[in-house]
Amino acid sequence: xxxxxxxxxxxxxxxxxxxxxxxxxxxxxxxxxxxxxxxxxxxxxxxxxxxxxxxxxxxxxxxxxxxxxxxxxxxxxxxxxxxxxxxxxxxxxxxxxxxxxxxxxxxxxxxxxxxxxxxxxxxxxxxxxxxxxxxxxxxxxxxxxxxxxxxxxxxxxxxxxxxxxxxxxxxxxxxxxxxxxxxxxxxxxxxxxxxxxxxxxxxxxxxxxxxxxxxxxxxxxxxxxxxxxxxxxxxxxxxxxxxxxxxxxxxxxxxxxxxxxxxxxxxxxxxxxxxxxxxxxxxxxxxxxxxxxxxxxxxxxxxxxxxxxxxxxxxxxxxxxxxxxxxxxxxxxxxxxxxxxxxxxxxxxxxxxxxxxxxxxxxxxxxxxxxxxxxxxxxxxxxxxxxxxxxxxxxxxxxxxxxxxxxxxxxxxxxxxxxxxxxxxxxxxxxxxxxxxxxxxxxxxxxxxxxxxxxxxxxxxxxxxxxxxxxxxxxxxxxxxxxxxxxxxxxxxxxxxxxxxxxxxxxxxxxxxxxxxxxxxxxxxxxxxxxxxxxxxxxxxxxxxxxxxxxxxxxxxxxxxxxxxxxxxxxxxxxxxxxxxxxxxxxxxxxxxxxxxxxxxxxxxxxxxxxxxxxx
Numbered sequence: 095x096x097x098x099x100x101x102x103x104x105x106x107x108x109x110x111x112x113x114x115x116x117x118x119x120x121x122x123x124x125x126x127x128x129x130x131x132x133x134x135x136x137x138x139x140x141x142x143x144x145x146x147x148x149x150x151x152x153x154x155x156x157x158x159x160x161x162x163x164x165x166x167x168x169x170x171x172x173x174x175x176x177x178x179x180x181x182x183x184x185x186x187x188x189x190x191x192x193x194x195x196x197x198x199x200x201x202x203x204x205x206x207x208x209x210x211x212x213x214x215x216x217x218x219x220x221x222x223x224x225x226x227x228x229x230x231x232x233x234x235x236x237x238x239x240x241x242x243x244x245x246x247x248x249x250x251x252x253x254x255x256x257x258x259x260x261x262x263x264x265x266x267x268x269x270x271x272x273x274x275x276x277x278x279x280x281x282x283x284x285x286x287x288x289x290x291x292x293x294x295x296x297x298x299x300x301x302x303x304x305x306x307x308x309x310x311x312x313x314x315x316x317x318x319x320x321x322x323x324x325x326x327x328x329x330x331x332x333x334x335x336x337x338x339x340x341x342x343x344x345x346x347x348x349x350x351x352x353x354x355x356x357x358x359x360x361x362x363x364x365x366x367x368x369x370x371x372x373x374x375x376x377x378x379x380x381x382x383x384x385x386x387x388x389x390x391x392x393x394x395x396x397x398x399x400x401x402x403x404x405x406x407x408x409x410x411x412x413x414x415x416x417x418x419x420x421x422x423x424x425x426x427x428x429x430x431x432x433x434x435x436x437x438x439x440x441x442x443x444x445x446x447x448x449x450x451x452x453x454x455x456x457x458x459x460x461x462x463x464x465x466x467x468x469x470x471x472x473x474x475x476x477x478x479x480x481x482x483x484x485x486x487x488x489x490x491x492x493x494x495x496x497x498x499x500x501x502x503x504x505x506x507x508x509x510x511x512x513x514x515x516x517x518x519x520x521x522x523x524x525x526x527x528x529x530x531x532x533x534x535x536x537x538x539x540x541x542x543x544x545x546x547x548x549x550x551x552x553x554x555x556x557x558x559x560x561x562x563x564x565x566x567x568x569x570x571x572x573x574x575x576x577x578x579x580x581x582x583x584x585x586x587x588x589x590x591x592x593x594x595x596x597x598x599x600x601x602x603x604x605x606x607x608x609x610x611x612x613x614x615x616x617x618x619x620x621x622x623x624x625x626x627x628x629x630x631x632x633x634x635x636x637x638x639x640x641x642x643x644x645x646x647x648x649x650x651x652x653x654x655x656x657x658x659x660x661x662x663x664x665x666x667x668x669x670x671x672x673x674x675x676x677x678x679x680x681x682x683x684x685x686x687x688x689x690x691x692x693x694x695x696x697x698x699x700x701x702x703x704x705x706x707x708x709x710x
Contacts, residue, residue: 106146107131113150118160120242122167124297124321129568130167137166161245168243169316170210171571174262175217176311177343180361184218184307188338188363189225192306195336202235205305205332207296208313209239212250213259215289216281218309220271223285232288238302240294251291253281296325301332308333311362312342312571315564326353335368344567346560408504411490414497416440416456425504428475449473449504450485456500459489463497470511482511610710614695617664617704619644631688631709633681650679651688651709663694663705 107127115121122130134149141159143149153159175181192202202222206215215237223231241247257277260268272279294302296313308329314322329339330353339354341347341362347354354364402409408425412418416439421431429445440446446453450471459466468485475481484505490498605612611628615621624639632649644660645653659672672692679685688709695704 103131103146107134110134110146110150113153114160114163117153118164120164121295121297124317124324125167126316126318126565126568129316129565129572133166133169133572134163137163164243165245168241168246169568169571169575170243170246171574172210172213172311174213174260176214177361178262180340180343180358180363181217181221183358183361183363184340185221185225188307188340188357189221192336192338193225196306199234202307203302203305204235204237205302205308206237206239207241207294207308207310207329209241209250209291210243210246212239212246212253212291213255214309214311215239215250215291216253216271216285218307219285219289220267223271228284232284235288237289238305239289239291240302241291242293242295244293247291247293253286255279255281296328297321301328303332304334305332305337306334307338307340309340310342311340312344312567314341315344315567330354330366333366335366337366339364339366342567344564408506410445410502411499412440412456412502413499414460416453418443419499428504430476449483452487452502455485455487459487459500460497463489463491465489470507480508481506482508608708610708613639613644613707613709615644615660615704615707617702619660621647622704628709631680650681650683652676652678656690656692656707659690659692660705660707663692664702666694666702 104127108123111122115123134146138144138146138149140162141149141152143152153163196202204218204222206218209215219231219235219237222235226234239250241250255278257279260272260279263272268274268279271282271285273282274280296310297317310329314325317325326347333339338357341364343362345362346359347356347364353367355367357363357365402420403422405422406424408428409420409422410418410425410431411420418436418438418440421436425431431443431445435443440456441453450468455466455468465486465488468487471483471485473481473483484507486501486503486505488501488503490501492498605623605625608625608627611631612623612625613621613628614623621639621642621644624634624636628639629635632647632651634647634649639647645657647653655674655676659674662672670693673689674692675687675689677685678688690710691708693706693708694702695706697703
């Protein structure tokens with residue numbers, strides 16, 4: 095039951111992500127689902143929504159909520175020179191190596207991906223300016239800073255930071271690179287001109303190219319393994335052959351050694367692996383949107399056609415409907431096919447049933463969607479020689495997984511069969527001699543398998559620890575972000591509390607300065623305010639009176655005579671003041687004539703909230 099509920103929640107959550115992607119263009123499907131779901135749930139609790147489907151309805155009714163949701167999902171926790179030891183490695187090892195690899199006038203291109211509010215972007219700018227000098231920095235350095243969050247980019251473009259944001263910067267850095275006014279620090283406008291900010295989606299947008307140093311710190315940890323792999327492939331394409339990748343402390347690249355090799359693993363600094371296999375290069379071209387020119391494609395097609403035709407393996411290619419579309423030179427020679435047979439149905443050709451029945455095999459591979467191997471197919475050629483083939487029948491799929499047709503290969507294994515017969519004869523003679531060696535070999539293989547199994551377990555454990563580390567780092571940054579929000583709310587509450595205290599003090603001064611006693615009652619005739627003059631007059635302290643029903647007070651004033659004037663004031667804000675004089679007895683037992691003024695207590699909307707009684 096719990097499993098069904100969990101799967102239902104997952105489906106509803108994916109529906110929410112699809113809704114956000116279709117309405118706002120933000121694709122969060124590549125993010126780690128547990129942490130993403132946790133942050134969405136936190137936002138749902140804030141707006142009082144209990145299910146993902148209800149939250150979709152809420153977003154439809156309140157489109158402004160999208161921005162609050164994105165601010166919750168896109169955590170922008172960063173700082174100047176975060177993890178200082180890693181920056182020291184950049185200063186002493188990486189950047190000098192980049193400088194030595196370039197001519198003195200050659201540009202230096204930096205990409206700060208996931209720049210958030212810009213602290214790390216400006217950190218690398220300061221570091222380069224210190225090493226190169228301000229003049230060389232302005233002439234040679236170009237820094238591209240990108241993020242998905244438009245609000246964070248707006249903050250980064252302003253380059254304005256409060257005093258607690260610049261913790262960790264030295265006095266020399268502050269005086270050199272910042273303008274200071276009223277606890278506000280603004281980054282140097284001269285250096286700011288070398289930084290270009292722009293919105294960029296690491297998953298969907300093409301990478302910036304020819305980069306010497308790429309900073310992407312504590313950003314990859316929010317993505318799942320598949321999306322991380324795609325992003326790292328794009329980073330590999332973006333970097334020059336001698337370029338460097340600078341990651342956050344939770345990101346290791348243990349499973350991407352074909353793309354990057356560590357320069358300083360503790361500092362999470364890696365360098366690009368420039369020499370890749372052909373398969374890896376094609377993968378990078380596919381994932382980065384690389385397109386060949388028309389001439390290149392034409393040459394490649396010619397090469398493919400020529401390579402197919404001269405292949406030593408006899409091969410034909412059929413459409414899904416059984417029509418022969420390709421046949422190389424080898425298969426034509428073996429089975430007497432000609433160019434006129436191209437375009438004919440396979441069933442019209444002798445090849446369809448000799449040397450083996452192919453039509454039933456084709457139906458089987460289309461149904462099972464996998465390759466069939468037919469070993470040891472015997473055939474007698476026109477010269478009367480016995481020939482053996484291994485026939486491989488492979489389904490061909492399109493990009494949408496639809497079956498396009500089939501490829502049939504006739505691998506000549508005649509020589510292999512002869513050698514196999516000779517080998518079997520030799521093996522019979524050597525069998526006794528090799529029994530002991532075989533036993534030893536099996537023991538070694540068993541040991542090797544145990545070691546391999548242990549190694550795989552260690553790799554799995556290491557990956558799990560890495561994933562746990564990334565999750566902990568994510569939660570830490572979420573807590574830091576929430577702490578900053580709480581500090582901001584606390585400061586606002588402190589300011590509001592101060593204003594309220596000041597207003598209460600001012601009101602007490604006003605009541606204390608009045609000559610007569612003052613009592614304020616609400617619409618239920620409960621006493622809200624009772625000043626010191628009223629206490630002196632009737633002998634009742636404020637703590638005895640406040641919250642009590644006014645007409646029930648036991649004092650020398652005949653309060654029953656005030657019932658009708660109070661009701662008149664409560665009835666209408668326009669009635670004005672009602673004045674009357676009542677004979678009363680003060681707290682000392684002396685008789686006196688008390689002049690009472692009843693005035694409606696009216697709010698800003700002209701609504702009567704109570705009555706003010708002034709007793710003189």
